[in-house]
Amino acid sequence: MxxxxxxxxxxxxxxxxxxxxxxxxxxxxxxxxxxxxxxxxxxxxxxxxxxxxxxxxxxxxxxxxxxxxxxxxxxxxxxxxxxxxxxxxxxxxxxxxxxxxxxxxxxxxxxxxxxxGEYNAGIAKGLDNVVMVTLGTGIGGGIIINGRILHGKENHAGEIGHVVIDINGKRCACGRIGCWETVASTRALIERVRAEAEHVPFSVLGNVISENNGVIDGRSLFIALKRGCKVSKSIFAEYIELLGVGVMNVIEVLRPDMVVFGGGISKEGDTLIAPLRENIGETPTRLEASSLNDNxxxxxxxxxxxx
Ligand SMILES: [Zn+2]
Structure with missing residues (x-):
């Protein structure tokens, strides 16, 4: 043990x-x-x-x-x-x-x-080339190539959250402008939900947030989506597009067998991953949610x- x-x-x-x-x-x-x-x-x-x-x-x-x-x-x-x-x-x-x-x-x-963990015991078991994307406060990245972790110079490889996708975008915690995590992390999604909920308070999304005592978290949008909220549908479509841009960059550079998504919102499973697959289109790279979750x-x- x-x-x-x-x-x-x-x-x-x-x-x-x-x-x-x-x-x-x-x-x-x-x-x-x-x-x-x-x-x-x-x-x-x-x-x-x-x-x-x-x-x-x-x-x-x-x-x-x-x-x-x-x-x-x-x-x-x-x-x-x-x-x-x-x-x-x-x-x-x-x-x-x-x-x-x-x-x-x-x-x-x-x-x-x-x-x-995912490579040895989870959804990516048996594959050679795997990228794990962890959605949270930022976007974390772990890259496995030919069965080995890619550490890079000074162990700094895999910082995929800091790939710039919008040179006119928001300032990132790292100091650069328009990093992927400024628009596609869970924090970015929550900020977007907050802005929209203030803008359109009388929506299904607004009700979901009120029921949660005004607290907006990673689940708020998904609960509203399941209730058929139109505002949430449009926020989610935009989010999938922003997430998809970065995923496509990862695929273009590394052509992994699989991209695995972790972090709290990956527990939404196919609600998150199926639209993302559709956004990416035909590719031999599989997109999957983590199977080990918090473990x-x-x-x-x-x-x-x-x-
Ligand atoms: Zn950054």
């Missing part, structure tokens, strides 16, 4: 993965508010101890630990160079965990881990020893 850790911007999820690549037990803790490197590492370590206790497994039965971290990572040295909102700076994450648990620890970028990152991290 192996432990896989999926570290995100606001929480950490830890899972026990068996030899059939299934998650036997998982637990998570919030990491938002951790002030410094030590506090964050202590939180991750306490989450691992929670998992060991909850699962009843002996530490001796754990073969290795893998961790997927957001941001810039150095895979060979097992360190996180920097990591968005997290208080890591050249932090030797793998060494700290290895010293604590006495196990070999593998580390990679979180998007790469999700792709590695993709955990399983991929636990299987980093296979690289």
């Amino acid at each position: 192996r432990i896989g850790i999926d570290l995100g911007g606001t929480s950490v999820a830890v899972g026990l993965v068996d030899d059939n690549y299934s998650v036997l037990c998982r637990t998570s803790q919030r990491t938002a508010g951790c002030k410094d490197e030590k506090e964050l590492m202590d939180r991750i370590i306490s989450c691992i101890y929670d998992l060991i206790k909850k699962s009843g497994v002996s530490t001796d039965d754990i073969e290795s630990i893998g961790i997927g971290c957001p941001g810039s990572t150095n895979v060979e040295q097992g360190l996180v160079v920097r990591s968005g909102n997290l208080p890591f700076k050249n932090t030797r994450v793998a060494k700290i965990l290895s010293d604590e648990f006495g196990k070999k620890v593998y580390l990679d970028n979180d998007a790469n881990c999700a792709a590695w 993709a990152g955990i399983i991929g991290a636990a299987l980093l020893h296979l690289i």
Whole structure:
């Protein structure tokens, strides 16, 4: 058995993965508010101890630990160079965990881990060339070519969310203008829904938002769509077009066997993917929603020893 850790911007999820690549037990803790490197590492370590206790497994039965971290990572040295909102700076994450648990620890970028999970145990099992697109606050990318994770120079390959699709577009968090994630991330979709709901408050979409106490999330649009909302239909059609432009770019450059979509809204399955397939048109590249969902990152991290 192996432990896989999926570290995100606001929480950490830890899972026990068996030899059939299934998650036997998982637990998570919030990491938002951790002030410094030590506090964050202590939180991750306490989450691992929670998992060991909850699962009843002996530490001796754990073969290795893998961790997927957001941001810039150095895979060979097992360190996180920097990591968005997290208080890591050249932090030797793998060494700290290895010293604590006495196990070999593998580390990679979180998007790469999700792709590695789908490739080894999920919807993309058995394929050679796979791109995982994770839709969330931004758009994450993990690329597998000929069965290997494409790390690129300084492990910066796969930043597909920052491919520019509109040079006159919005400013991105990265500083450039018109990156794909400024229009096709879940955050961008939610912003679009908010603007439209303010513009046309007396719509099915407006009702859905009111029923949710004014909160707009990734599901709001899909709930309204299922109720036949015309406003939502037009927002969704525009979103699919913007998502499709970037997906087509990925296909043109890499011609993968499959593009897998992860992140909260990928759970909508064919409601999201079928119109996207239609938008892309005929291509040998399959488009599919993640089959491992929230466990993709955990399983991929636990299987980093296979690289
Ligand atoms: Zn950008």
